[in-house]
Amino acid sequence: MPFIDFMTVTLSTGGLYTLLALCFAFVWWSSRTFFITAAGILVLAGSMVFHLVFNLSWNPVGASVLAIGICSTLGVLLEVMVFGPISRKASLASGARSGVSEDAILGGAIISFALYFVLINIVQWWIGSETDSVTLRTQGMSQYSQVSIFGLHLPLRTNTIGLWQLMASWGLSLGLALLLQSRIGLSLRALKSNPQLFNQITGRGTWFRIMAMMFCCITASLAGIVTVFTSRLDMSGGLTIVLGAMVVMILATQRRSLGLLPIIAIIFAGMGAFLQGHGYSFWVEPIVLLILLLALVVNPKHLISEIKRVEESPEA
Amino acid sequence: MNIETLIFFVAMNGLVLTAGYLIVTIAGHMSLALAASWCIPAYAYAVVALRTHSVTTALVCAVLAGITAALLQWLLSLRLHKLGFMIATLALQELVLAVIASAEFLGGRLGLVGFGTVSVSVLAPCACMLLAAAVAGCVILRRSKVGRDLAVIRQDALAAQSVGIRPSLLWLKVYVFAGVSLGLAGALYSMYSGAIMYTGFSIHQSILLLLAIIVARSAGPITPLVAAVFLVILPELLRVLPLGLERGEFARNIVFAMVAVGIICASRRGWIRAPWSSKQKG
Numbered sequence: 001m002p003f004i005d006f007m008t009v010t011l012s013t014g015g016l017y018t019l020l021a022l023c024f025a026f027v028w029w030s031s032r033t034f035f036i037t038a039a040g041i042l043v044l045a046g047s048m049v050f051h052l053v054f055n056l057s058w059n060p061v062g063a064s065v066l067a068i069g070i071c072s073t074l075g076v077l078l079e080v081m082v083f084g085p086i087s088r089k090a091s092l093a094s095g096a097r098s099g100v101s102e103d104a105i106l107g108g109a110i111i112s113f114a115l116y117f118v119l120i121n122i123v124q125w126w127i128g129s130e131t132d133s134v135t136l137r138t139q140g141m142s143q144y145s146q147v148s149i150f151g152l153h154l155p156l157r158t159n160t161i162g163l164w165q166l167m168a169s170w171g172l173s174l175g176l177a178l179l180l181q182s183r184i185g186l187s188l189r190a191l192k193s194n195p196q197l198f199n200q201i202t203g204r205g206t207w208f209r210i211m212a213m214m215f216c217c218i219t220a221s222l223a224g225i226v227t228v229f230t231s232r233l234d235m236s237g238g239l240t241i242v243l244g245a246m247v248v249m250i251l252a253t254q255r256r257s258l259g260l261l262p263i264i265a266i267i268f269a270g271m272g273a274f275l276q277g278h279g280y281s282f283w284v285e286p287i288v289l290l291i292l293l294l295a296l297v298v299n300p301k302h303l304i305s306e307i308k309r310v311e312e313s314p315e316a
Numbered sequence: 317m318n319i320e321t322l323i324f325f326v327a328m329n330g331l332v333l334t335a336g337y338l339i340v341t342i343a344g345h346m347s348l349a350l351a352a353s354w355c356i357p358a359y360a361y362a363v364v365a366l367r368t369h370s371v372t373t374a375l376v377c378a379v380l381a382g383i384t385a386a387l388l389q390w391l392l393s394l395r396l397h398k399l400g401f402m403i404a405t406l407a408l409q410e411l412v413l414a415v416i417a418s419a420e421f422l423g424g425r426l427g428l429v430g431f432g433t434v435s436v437s438v439l440a441p442c443a444c445m446l447l448a449a450a451v452a453g454c455v456i457l458r459r460s461k462v463g464r465d466l467a468v469i470r471q472d473a474l475a476a477q478s479v480g481i482r483p484s485l486l487w488l489k490v491y492v493f494a495g496v497s498l499g500l501a502g503a504l505y506s507m508y509s510g511a512i513m514y515t516g517f518s519i520h521q522s523i524l525l526l527l528a529i530i531v532a533r534s535a536g537p538i539t540p541l542v543a544a545v546f547l548v549i550l551p552e553l554l555r556v557l558p559l560g561l562e563r564g565e566f567a568r569n570i571v572f573a574m575v576a577v578g579i580i581c582a583s584r585r586g587w588i589r590a591p592w593s594s595k596q597k598g
Contacts, residue, residue, distance in 0.1 A: 034399060034403070082581060085581065086580065086581060102397075102399070103398070105399050106346060106398045107580050107583075109399055109402060110530070111576075111577050111580055113526075114573040114574075114576045115573070115577065116523075117520065117524070117527065117569060117573040118569075118570050118574060120520065121566045121573070122570065125566040125567075235520075236519070236520075239519060243406070243407075243410070246403075250403070282414065282418045283414075283418065285410065286410075286415060286418075289407040289410050289411045289414070290411060293392075293404055293407045293408065296396055296400055296403060296404045296407075297392070297395050297396070297404070
């Protein structure tokens with residue numbers, strides 16, 4: 001693989017992982033939800049676009065807009081009807097001084113997995129589970145071609161969607177990172193320390209949660225649509241992508257700094273591109289998962305440390 | 317599916333769910349690596365049966381592999397708890413399948429075939445007896461000192477440790493029991509099918525097993541049996557509707573997931589306190 005192709009693949013995949021990881025971090029900080037349902041939303045959006053474009057001959061842009069609209073509405077509904085009430089109950093049950101308990105986080109995660117399972121089964125019901133019908137083969141949809149940037153003819157074996165993906169993912173990631181560094185970011189830090197107290201003082205906890213969930217669903221559906229247009233998406237593909245982004249989020253927030261996030265995403269994407277280029281694509285996922293396991297084992301208290309500190313603090 | 321095969325599937329799934337019940341309910345660890353832990357002994361049986369042509373040796377190896385798979389999770393439970401353990405087992409599940417799919421001696425993506433099958437008329441009674449023994453073991457475990465100590469740990473781990481109860485050793489016993497159950501279930505799977513592929517043990521299977529335990533958790537020690545009956549019979553019952561078998565399974569999965577979500581949403585505290593919450597608050 002030529003170096004410039006390697007860099008394009010690395011940066012576009014890294015950008016997607018960065019954006020997804022930022023969104024998951026946004027959801028985690030605002031509601032302590034391990035939002036694996038996003039994997040189902042990713043597959044749902046991809047399948048929807050595939051069905052509308054291939055079977056019903058819709059315009060790809062119109063189909064994408066409709067899919068993103070439906071998926072973001074679904075995310076808001078899930079937050080309002082499922083995750084929000086659960087979190088409120090758990091906050092009330094765990095006492096006024098504390099934030100969200102570990103059991104409530106676990107309950108939210110189980111619900112998230114269950115909803116992912118529901119979405120995946122609905123999509124399979126709709127499309128079928130045989131390999132031919134489940135695999136969303138769209139290889140011929142966007143032809144690979146030589147492209148030029150600013151008049152320079154570069155030997156890029158990529159497609160225009162790949163370039164759009166590169167620009168959109170890094171642009172959105174930068175925007176979200178700047179947002180998290182702004183006044184909204186400060187509010188988010190207060191919210192993640194004690195959601196109940198934050199909601200009592202500002203009354204904007206629910207708003208933050210809905211925004212985070214909606215943004216995450218939009219990003220997940222975008223990722224699904226991009227995957228459908230550029231390569232192929234199967235039923236477990238959504239979980240692989242989301243799990244990769246979760247790994248980036250968990251590893252990057254070990255030191256509670258967002259600066260590590262794009263670096264880790266690019267390292268993983270580069271490693272993936274390198275291994276794929278040398279015929280070892282199958283080892284990308286095991287290596288990433290092994291790194292996650294090691295990170296969790298080495299720093300086991302990370303995911304819940306902030307909550308414990310709030311509970312134990314006499315000032316809280 | 318005839319009645320003999322149906323009973324066999326209930327008993328085999330019951331053995332897997334017994335392991336899940338022990339890990340999830342008795343030890344209080346939310347594992348998402350149940351399918352992978354079932355896959356390891358199934359593959360162990362297939363590999364040994366292919367090389368030695370001895371059912372007994374393959375069965376022993378499968379049980380040992382099941383114990384090893386369970387002990388891997390036990391090792392994780394020593395360092396990680398609650399959500400951390402759940403994510404780690406999710407990673408373990410995917411890791412095990414990825415390694416199996418890439419290992420040439422395990423057949424890679426094509427799986428293994430040709431290690432012989434055992435008639436379901438022989439397997440079904442054996443599986444039923446094993447399930448009965450496993451359920452009896454669960455009842456005995458719950459009423460024994462180990463079970464009582466584990467209940468104390470689930471209520472308040474810190475208080476339990478302060479009176480000299482060592483959770484890790486108790487969990488070890490539970491995981492070994494679960495490992496034996498998984499090993500037998502894996503061996504039964506290979507004996508019945510005569511062919512094995514890693515795709516049958518995906519993360520979706522793990523999620524389904526976990527949801528089945530949550531849905532049937534109020535049945536006490538017979539939770540695995542009740543969950544297995546629902547798991548196997550529900551798609552068959554849905555056959556009366558014009559859905560087809562495959563859609564019947566999807567409908568079963570959707571029903572299980574929605575019921576589990578409903579159970580958690582309807583709980584007073586926003587999560588299922590018993591059996592895996594650590595401490596009552598408020």
